[in-house]
Amino acid sequence: MRKFLLLSCICFGLYTVANAQEADSLAFRRIADDILTNGQAYGNLRILCKQIGPRLSGSPQMVRAEKETFRMMKEMGADTVYLQDTKVPHWVRGEKETAWIAGSNGSKMPLRICALGNSMGTGTKGIKAKVVEVHSFDELDALGEKGIKGRIVYFNVRFNPTHVVTTQGYFETTQYRWTGASKAARYGAVGTVIRSLSSSIDDYPHTGGMGYNDSFPKVPAVAISTRDGDLLSDELQRNNSAELYFRTTCTTLPDAIGHNVVAELRGSEFPNEVITIGGHLDSWDLAEGAHDDGAGCVQTMELIRVFRKLGIRPKRTIRVVLFTDEENRGSGSNRYTAFAKAENKHHILAIESDAGGFTPRGFSLVADADKLARLRSWMPLFIPYGVYAFEIGSAGADVESLRALGATVGELMPDSQRYFDHHHAANDKFEEVNKRELELGAINMANLVYMVDKYGL
Ligand SMILES: [Zn+2]
The missing domain is CATH 3.40.630.10 (Zn peptidases)
Incomplete structure (x- = not known):
């Protein structure tokens, strides 16, 4: 009798679970x-x-x-x-940004850039300086003030392509967007450019939030499209004293x-x-x-x-x-x-x-x-x-x-x-x-x- 009761209970339990599953599935x-x-x-x-x-x-x-x-x-x-x-913050981009790199033949090669969110602007005249390209903060630190002072730093950091979930590549590189400007300004950089945080090669510059460390001077920060980022890198290979110009008029309101x-x-x-x-x-x-x-x-x-x-x-x-x-x-x-x-x-x-x-x-x-x-x-x-x-x-x-x-x-x-x-x-x-x-x-x-x-x- 006891066995029968136990069996009935188990059967009823299973029946109830099956019924609940069926109801949830429906x-x-x-x-x-x-x-x-x-x-x-x-x-x-x-x-x-x-x-x-x-x-x-x-x-x-x-x-x-x-x-x-x-x-x-x-x-x-x-x-x-x-x-x-x-x-909430109230940052405004201002006029469409412009940028170019001076070619060795004196031409100006236009580049697609955008200001990073919260960045200060360059002023209406823009800034122009020689560029130093780095691929990590370690490289930046190794160059120090001697290699960076008075220059624009280009953080050319790609997503690691071996991550199947691209979010991982993004998480690893966002530090360059958020903190790159202040880290470079610490060594006397006058501006920063980051390779857009994207897994694609195309013509879109990608904006996103950045912030300043109050211990260092504030310098303008922009992102460059991945395709133009590659062009910039190629040009710097040919002529590492090429000058980069960019102009942003963004500002932060109350x-x-x-x-x-x-x-x-x-x-x-x-x-x-x-x-x-x-x-x-x-x-x-x-x-x-x-x-x-x-x-x-x-x-x-x-x-x-x-x-x-x-x-x-x-x-x-x-x-x-x-x-x-x-x-x-x-x-x-x-x-x-x-x-x-x-x-x-x-x-x-x-x-x-x-x-x-x-x-x-x-x-x-x-x-x-x-x-x-x-x-x-x-x-x-x-x-x-x-x-x-x-x-x-x-x-x-x-x-x-x-x-x-x-x-x-x-x-x-x-x-x-x-x-x-x-x-x-x-x-x-x-x-x-x-x-x-x-x-x-x-x-x-x-x-x-x-x-x-x-x-x-
Ligand atoms: Zn979102």
Whole structure:
């Protein structure tokens, strides 16, 4: 009898698990079918890119994007949508940059450059100096003041091509963009040029944030397209005393006020448990910010629409946060983290989509072992939608600080091969985003939230 009871219990347990899996699989299918059939992510991305355009913090487009996405999420049926204000940097590029290198025959070979975000300008006359090319900070240090003083330093540092995930190449080289100018100025450089942080060889200079170390003089900093970076290097091989000229008129204005746009679906059973998903609403000024990060914004907003449409009532509170100023100072992330600390709720998961609207492959996570195991146990449900990895790795820049509150944090990992071809450059535009790839990202974000909401973490 006892054996019979035990067997019945096991059978019932297995039956329940199988039933739950079937129900989850059906829910995934409904979410996916609706997004692939009726999704608004692609149309909303068109509005962000084509009707609004570049959305750098402090710009009028940033304000328009806040208003527009506020309206979108209200219309999608969020329980509440609100703004969180914060001071954001206000840097403006000024006139289109010019640059050339003097050829040995006296000609001026034009080069495609752009100022780095937060850089000071050269003044209207520009600067002209001999160039010293280096491939690492070690080379810079070895040259010292004797080799650098009075010159423009060219940091010609490529992505390591052997990294299959291109993000790794980016992480290794961003230090030259952020800190190269001050490191070179320490030895008396008058300006710096970096090879664009891109895995492609093309004509687009890629901008991005830089900062100054107050201990050293400030010098103008620009990026050169990878193709022109190679030309510059070739020219320097021929004539290492060739002079480079560049002119930038960028300037930094007093801080402006920006806003995170936050939408909530209130939890019906555990309203004090919070799941945050989002992207960042700001973008660099050269681009429409389609992949970086209009895609992440429209993908995560889509969750509100699809949950409402399908009548999925979350048990836990789900927040979609469109962060302001990810690109420059991270002030939107700081603002949300401070808010999260103060509200004293239990943040269980925070996931960002900020690696492009490409075909999703998995999720990169900062998670405890037991939570990672739980997420991985759900993997079979995700595989039909192209996600096959829950890996320990990085989290999105906007959500990683929620780890300190105990949340599992992470980001959607799309295919990375083309992301840095577009990142922070003029070719990060709507036409470069594939509708279905974008929607698959939205589906996987929604499905992950569905599971964590239903079962906790
Ligand atoms: Zn981004």
